[in-house]
Amino acid sequence: MKKVILVNGSPRKNQNTAKMCESFACGVKEAGGEAEIVHLYDIDFKGCRSCFSCKLKGGKNFGRCSFPDGLTPILDKISEADGLVIASPIYCSDVTGVTRCLIERLTFPFFEYKAGYPSIAPKKLKTAMIYTMNVSETLSNQMYTDMFDKTEFMITTVFEKPVRIFAYDTYQFYNYDKYVVEVFDKNEKLKHKEEQFPLDIKKAFEAGKTMIKNIENMHN
Numbered sequence: 001m002k003k004v005i006l007v008n009g010s011p012r013k014n015q016n017t018a019k020m021c022e023s024f025a026c027g028v029k030e031a032g033g034e035a036e037i038v039h040l041y042d043i044d045f046k047g048c049r050s051c052f053s054c055k056l057k058g059g060k061n062f063g064r065c066s067f068p069d070g071l072t073p074i075l076d077k078i079s080e081a082d083g084l085v086i087a088s089p090i091y092c093s094d095v096t097g098v099t100r101c102l103i104e105r106l107t108f109p110f111f112e113y114k115a116g117y118p119s120i121a122p123k124k125l126k127t128a129m130i131y132t133m134n135v136s137e138t139l140s141n142q143m144y145t146d147m148f149d150k151t152e153f154m155i156t157t158v159f160e161k162p163v164r165i166f167a168y169d170t171y172q173f174y175n176y177d178k179y180v181v182e183v184f185d186k187n188e189k190l191k192h193k194e195e196q197f198p199l200d201i202k203k204a205f206e207a208g209k210t211m212i213k214n215i216e217n218m219h220n
């Protein structure tokens with residue numbers, strides 16, 4: 001059975017990003033695959049420490065991040081999977097800090113410092129990125145397109161180029177009346193949540209099904 005690991009880079013386990021992950025996972029299962037969601041904020045880890053064990057000549061951990069913390073077994077699990085989904089809310093115009101830390105630890109060891117920077121990842125994983133954010137699609141296109149490209153550069157270098165799935169204009173607060181929010185119209189937010197978010201969830205589901213089909217086609 002083809003396995004997809006989904007990494008939720010949001011601290012919230014039941015909000016927008018997590019729901020998009022769950023829907024993608026349902027799509028994977030519907031298509032006959034196996035899906036596992038990892039909540040990054042549950043794991044005790046930091047970004048790359050620049051120890052360079054992954055680049056040591058003759059080193060037993062060459063091409064692998066071996067730093068002894070909670071992320072290392074997850075990295076090994078990702079390397080053995082067939083597909084990878086990295087999901088993150090946008091925080092301060094970027095993916096969350098922990099998502100960034102994961103990308104450093106996952107991709108740098110597979111990026112060999114040789115001519116052409118060949119990938120030494122054990123598998124050329126099918127990948128997808130899920131981004132959720134407060135801003136509209138129009139603003140996202142104006143503000144974040146370069147950031148998405150940069151975020152995905154190393155992923156594309158060592159695995160396959162990610163498919164992008166978005167949820168824009170997300171519903172951020174449980175109750176908009178309890179918080180100081182003057183720049184967003186709570187009624188517009190609610191309307192978007194009720195009308196558009198279910199469509200975004202459906203897109204994630206379809207993308208999950210497609211990932212499994214693409215993995216199977218690759219093996220046939």
Ligand SMILES: Cc1cc2nc3c(=O)[nH]c(=O)nc-3n(C[C@H](O)[C@H](O)[C@H](O)COP(=O)(O)O)c2cc1C
Nearest residue numbers: 010015016017089090091092093132133134135170
């Ligand atoms: C610290 C912080 C920073 C944020 N920065 C941005 C931002 O720069 N752009 C944006 O569109 N949304 C921003 N947001 C909103 C979240 O990206 C958005 O609500 C997201 O869907 C939350 O995902 P979640 O429901 O899975 O936690 C920010 C939220 C937080 C908590």
